Amino acid sequence: MGYHVYFLLSRKDNGFYIGCSSKNPFERLKNYHNKGNVKSTKPRIPFDLAYYEIYNDKNSAYKREYFLKHPEGYQEKLIIINLIKNTSGNKLPIIIKNTKFILTKP
Numbered sequence: 001m002g003y004h005v006y007f008l009l010s011r012k013d014n015g016f017y018i019g020c021s022s023k024n025p026f027e028r029l030k031n032y033h034n035k036g037n038v039k040s041t042k043p044r045i046p047f048d049l050a051y052y053e054i055y056n057d058k059n060s061a062y063k064r065e066y067f068l069k070h071p072e073g074y075q076e077k078l079i080i081i082n083l084i085k086n087t088s089g090n091k092l093p094i095i096i097k098n099t100k101f102i103l104t105k106p
Helices: 025-033 058-069 071-085
Strands: 003-010 016-021 047-055 094-096
Touching: 003 025, 003 058, 003 071, 016 025, 016 058, 016 071, 025 047, 047 058, 047 071, 058 071
Parallel strands: 047 094
Antiparallel strands: 003 016, 003 047
């Protein structure tokens, strides 16, 4: 199993959505986001899975999601977005396994 922090790329507006789940990100995308079952992504469907990180425990994954969605993680989020934008579509999603991020405040 595992927990995933993922970036979805909207084909409608080219914007990103950051999420976290214990479900496989491909399943989550297919069965929830692209079917309009998630309130925050429904107006922006369809999405493609662009990037995800795999964690062994729930706490680490949700801390990472929180970090990326808040000002402390803004620079890291930009690095990931630039990585996605500089990767050709047929090489997506980018998968990061066994992640050990150190969450620090500046």
